[in-house]
Amino acid sequence: MKEEIAAAVFFVARLVKRYGCLDNDGRDRFAAALTSVLFENYKNHWHPNAPTKGQAYRCLRMNRVRLRDPVLQQACERSAVCYEDLGLPQELTVWVDPGEVSCRYGEHSTPFSVSVLDGCRRGDGEFSRRIHDAVERASLDVPLGSSSDEDEVPPTNPQPKTIPTVSNPNSVYRVGNLCFYIPMRKAFAGDVFTSHAPPGGGPISQFPSQKGFKTYRATFTFTGPRVDKYHWVSKSRS
Incomplete structure (x- = not known):
């Protein structure tokens, strides 16, 4: 546990040194606390x-829900430093586990290893290089003082969504629900429209009058039985 805690403290202290505004004495007091x-x-x-x-x-x-970590806040109170002077990201997670210290910048980023205690000790070149690489990654994943949720801003004027055209007869989009314009048939000279007054002198209806009957004209006149040269028809038929 001693080596893992030393790696975590060294990592946080390097972040404070690079992005915070504490002097050397303040950083040493904070690291010890x-x-x-x-x-x-x-x-x-x-x-x-x-x-x-x-x-x-x-x-x-x-993160945005818990702006201050209680452990870091307790260390600031013991070392008499201001929490805001640490300059840490708004979204930062550091796991201190047996054998490994890992970190994640932002709530939606991928965690990465800060230090794997596989025999390297504090003071070794490999240990310092790993911590340095982890600190450098802070400027690549999420900028300091910003939040990953701030990048997810919805558009001010979203485009309206259009309903796709469906040709399936079993679809919920029924053609019968649509309205079509049907032109009226032209009136002919043979059409007669008569208006009828309402019975009892009531108000005139707002609906158009019914279509009247079409008049019929005979095109020929019946003059009697047909007579031709091959048939004879008696006119005195009883």
Whole structure:
């Protein structure tokens, strides 16, 4: 646990040195206080045989919901430094697990390893290089002082969605629900429209009058039985 806490404190101190506004004395006091607070909080939640057990407790986390991590806040109070002077990102998560220290910038980013304690000790070149690479990654994932949720701004004037045309007869979009314009048939000379007054002198209806009957004209006149040269028809038929 000693090496893992040392790696986590060294990593946070490097972030404060690069992006914060504390002097050397303030950073040293903060690092010493953070080391003491981490030992006090993690000593009963350290399980080398099950590294993932208690991982949520051994976590330094800041986001839009919890702006300040209580462990870092406690370290600031002990070292008499202002929390805002640390200059840490608004969204930062640091996991301190047996054998590994990992970090995530932003709530939707992919976690990465800060230091894997596979024999390298604090003071080794490899240990310092890993911490340096993790600090450099802070400027690549999420800018300091910003939030990943701030990038997800909805458009001010979203385009209206159009309903697609469906040719399936079983679809819910029925053709019968649509209205079509049907032109009226032209009136002919043979059409007669008569208006009828309402019975009893009532008000005139707002609906158009019914179509009248078409008049019929005979085109020929019946003059009697047909007579031709091959047939004779008696006119005195009883």
